[in-house]
Amino acid sequence: MSKAVRRDRQVVTKDSHLPFEEFSLENVDRLVDQLEKTKPKDSIVEVTPMEDSQHSPCFQEMTAIIVHDIGKTQESPQIYELYQYCPVCKMAVKVL
Secondary structure, three states: OOOOOOOOOOOOOOOOOOOOOEEEOOOHHHHHHHHHHHOOOOOEEEEEEEEEEEOOOOOOEEEEEEEEOOOOOOOOOOEEEEEEEEOOOOEEEEOO
């Protein structure tokens, strides 16, 4: 029998986004700063290019912004938040 995973409640701020909500974002650094302030203890914010993922309106490479604790804790690793960002269109979407 598997035990239920309980996640800490995330801090909801005026800049929080719902899953699959698309929003304009002039610079990825603003989102990273917000996530750094609200991330769970022992997690990291990672920004990485998505080599095989293009933004459908402009066909340019997307960037992933991930809040996770993979490799940081001995317990089951978690991905807390995941965003995709198009630096050309200046649009982001919260995926998770």
